[in-house]
Amino acid sequence: MQTRRFDGTLNPFNNQPYSKQYRGILRNRKELPIYAHMTANQIMIVVGETGSGKTTQIPQLVCHLDVPHSRGKIVACTQPRRIAAMSVAKRVADEMDLTLGKEVGYSVRFDDMTEPGTTFLKYMTDGMLLREAMSDPDLSRYSTVILDEAHERTLATDILMGLLKDVTKRRPDLRLIITSATLDTHKFQQYFGTDEHSLAPLFVIQGRTHPVEVIHAQEQEPDYITDAIRTVLRIHRMEGEGDILLFLTGQEEVDNACKGIMTGAQDLLKQNPSAVGPLVCIPLYASLDAEQQERVFDPPPPRRNPGGPAGRKVVVSTNIAETSTTVDGIVYVVDSGVSKQSVYNPRIRVESLSVSPISKASAKQRAGRAGRTKPGKCFRLYTEKEFKAFKDQDPPGILRGNLDSTVLALVKIGTRDLVQFDYIDSPAPETLPRALATLNYLGALDNEGDLTVLGITMAELPLDPQLAKALVVSPEFGCSVEILTIVSMLSVPNVWVRPTNQRLEADRARASLTIPDGDHLTLLNVYDKWVRNSRRSNWSWNNYVSQRSLLEAEQARCQLESLMIRFDIELVSAGKGPGLHKRVREALACGFFMQVAHKEGRAYVTVKDNQKVFIHPSCGLGDKPEWVLFNEFVLTSRPFIRTVTAIDPEWLLGEAASYYDIDNWKDGEAKRSLMRTRNQLPTQTSGHSSEG
Structure with missing residues (x-):
């Protein structure tokens, strides 16, 4: 060496x-x-x-x-x-x-x-x-x-x-x-x-840290965001010099809190200009571009007058500030005690985001951010009793994540026995068989667990298996150019911008771009119109869509297109004719046939797993169709499906025949609907999903 x-x-x-x-x-x-x-x-x-x-x-x-x-x-x-x-x-x-x-x-x-x-x-x-x-x-x-x-x-x-x-x-x-x-x-x-x-x-x-005083809430407030804003403003009014780091769960919470803090700071300034210094509020979350993320390292604003109160910087962040980014100058931490965590349910084969209590280890990490440059304080918006009820550690990703992509990667690497792989923590017993079954239904693995020709190509694409499957088979429906765009748009942060003070205008702009057949087609429409408008940022601004997300989608699209050329996936467009929407929806059904719901009453029920769900208010479907596929499952006030597109039931019987073996299903509305559809079909076609 x-x-x-x-x-x-x-x-x-x-x-x-x-x-x-x-x-x-x-x-x-x-x-x-x-x-x-x-x-x-x-x-x-x-x-x-x-x-x-x-x-x-x-x-x-x-x-x-x-x-x-x-x-x-x-x-x-x-x-x-x-x-x-x-x-x-x-x-x-x-x-x-x-x-x-x-x-x-x-x-x-x-x-x-x-x-x-x-x-x-x-x-x-x-x-x-x-x-x-x-x-x-x-x-x-x-x-x-x-x-x-x-x-x-x-x-x-x-x-x-x-x-x-x-x-x-x-x-x-x-x-x-x-x-x-x-x-x-x-x-x-x-x-x-x-x-x-x-x-x-x-x-x-050994870290060069200073002591941190931890202050728990006497009782937990039901609205932690309002409590967090109030605590930040109290620190600004009553505590000495030093910047503040506030932990919240997601982009919308962060943006709303920033607005609330700045409004409150302006009110404090009007009440007593000599009592508080200038304040700047900076958001931090993963989907921000690099230039915006760098703002967290800016110095606090200068004093308004010599000898007056010092300026203060407030960083409002998701949990990425726990470990990924160190911001010097933080003296005060406000810990909401929650984070947004992704949990995969192998039974219904969907990953859901939910707000959950953090672990004791995360709480310690957050508090430690206050002691980097001088002694600090951590204000926890939860009681000491609640802290003691937290888990010691967050569960490892392998115990709560979707293993489909991981299993596909391990098989591609050459792992023959997935059960005997040397995991530091073994996955839950049902997750590996579920992942293998999913990949088999998608046609990526054969019945012996070996990669198919389709699976080899799917493994090479930096996409979830469902998206990869839809992209690989899309030339058969004459719409690979359109599916390429949709897949790219689904691979970047949310394209829609909805400012708190301009929600009505944003909703109108979104409605003007919406395709009633489904959200996937709406994303295609947004991208195509952006390109036809010369990718101008003012078009994005006027239509309340994120220019940064569109640029990232274009970058993703270029890389995926080069991979399609490398693996001989034909680039063909469905054009502008009346069959475009049908072809795109049918190709999507080839990848997402396991994420399908049937309308029953005012709600929907996921096929095979009988999970009652509701279409998210942000979705742009026109008339509520009988059958839909969905890209996301979101658990908030109730279980929602998001990014939803209407499909025809005969596609399920054709493209996913082995999965939709309805003769062996329990009786129910979905089974009866599919049986009526099957009886109306002239012949039974075999699909891509089980043959690979």
């Missing part, structure tokens, strides 16, 4: 002089105890509080120890979230005096800022590294893999741990570093130990 001295004046990665600042960083880094620790171990676990530098400094240290570029290798550092991969890559490139997208880059779904042959340090989502493992199971391009934020236990990170544990046995030259922000790492040490009696080496980075 090559090592480099840190006292040179030339940067070994570009042969340019180091900046004075970076020379100081290098001199300090060689004194770190972790330096010697890393050279002695192939696998190691690193624990460090968020903000201790493990995400930015360890990859740089590895690059100087390993000099990967001299052997054409890459150091990979995975992140659970794309926002972290992109922002940290930029920060590290600046710190190393290198160019983002060249020597230091990032790779997230539909956005690759790397340069082959030049990039030697790559930040990437864990899902992207898992995709690379499908085509290169030994990950031969990499000299070191750093699985960062492993305590979040995402599904992709857990699977990567199992794969990399095996790869390190085949590749003694590959170094593996697992980093965590919590001290609960014994499980990691056991998992990566050489045998049942030995533990993988652990290194602890």
Whole structure:
């Protein structure tokens, strides 16, 4: 292994002089105890509080120890979230005096800022590294893999741990570093130990944190958003200097809270201009673009007058600020005690988002954000009794996630026995059989569990299996160009913009773009009109759609189109004739036939699983059709289906004959409807789904 001295004046990665600042960083880094620790171990676990530098400094240290570029290798550092991969890559490139997208880059779904042959340090989502493992199971391009934020236990990170544990046995030259922000790492040490009696080496980075006073609510308010706004304004009025970080659950809550806080701050200023300083409120959530995310690092506004109250910055964030982004200057944290969590129900084969209490570990992470620069305070909007009822840890993703894509990836990598795969935590017993059955119905796996020709192509597409299936078979319906657009629009953040003070105008604009046959066709219409209007941002603004989401959809579309060409998926358009909508809806039914509901009374009932659901108010269907397919299941005040399109029942009998084996169903309205449809058909056609 090559090592480099840190006292040179030339940067070994570009042969340019180091900046004075970076020379100081290098001199300090060689004194770190972790330096010697890393050279002695192939696998190691690193624990460090968020903000201790493990995400930015360890990859740089590895690059100087390993000099990967001299052997054409890459150091990979995975992140659970794309926002972290992109922002940290930029920060590290600046710190190393290198160019983002060249020597230091990032790779997230539909956005690759790397340069082959030049990039030697790559930040990437864990899902992207898992995709690379499908085509290169030994990950031969990499000299070191750093699985960062492993305590979040995402599904992709857990699977990567199992794969990399095996790869390190085949590749003694590959170094593996697992980093965590919590001290609960014994499980990691056991998992990566050489045998049942030995533990993988652990290194602890001491964080430079200050004490944080935790203040629980005396009683919990029913409306935590109003309570949060009130608490932020009370801190602004009564507490000393320092910025505030407020944790809420999602984009709509964050935007509404920002508006409420700014309105309240203006009222305080009118009441007593000399008592409070200027305040700026900055939202932070995953779907913001990189430029907007960077605003959280801006300094607070300056004092209005010399000697007057200091300015204050309020960052209103989802749980991504727990670990993915460290914002200096935070002295006060307001913790709502809830987050939006995705939970997969294998029985009805849908993933739902619901607001749930956080864990004690998350509460500790949130409180710790207040002690980065000086002693701080954490105001918890829940009682101490409620805190004691929280779970110790959030359940790992493998116990609550949809395994369809993961199983498809593992089969593509060559895993023959999914049950015996070396999981750090085994999935729930019913999830693997359900995933295998789903992939079999989709035609991706045959009855022996092997990939079909269709499945090989589906596995190569960075899409959920249902979307991948619809895209791959769409040429048979003469509408692959249209399905490509719809799939791209479904792969980016919500395109609709609905400002709190302009909801009526936004709803009118949306109605003017709505196609009554279904939301998927509406998304197609939005994209096509945007393109016909020269992709102008003022068109997006006037129609209350997100220009950023449309640009991301275009980027995703370009990448998917190149993959379609690579895998000989014909690009053909249904044109503008009357059959366009029918062809598109039929192609979608090939992918989403398991996410279908039948109208019964004023509600709908999901087929086979008999889950009563309601069409979400945001959907644009005209007359409520008898049969619909849906893209999302949302559990809020009641179970809703969202992104909904009308379908004809005969498509289900034709394209998904093995799944819709109605002779073996229990009697019910859906069965009787399908039997009437079958009796009216001249012949029974065989579909794509079971033959592959």
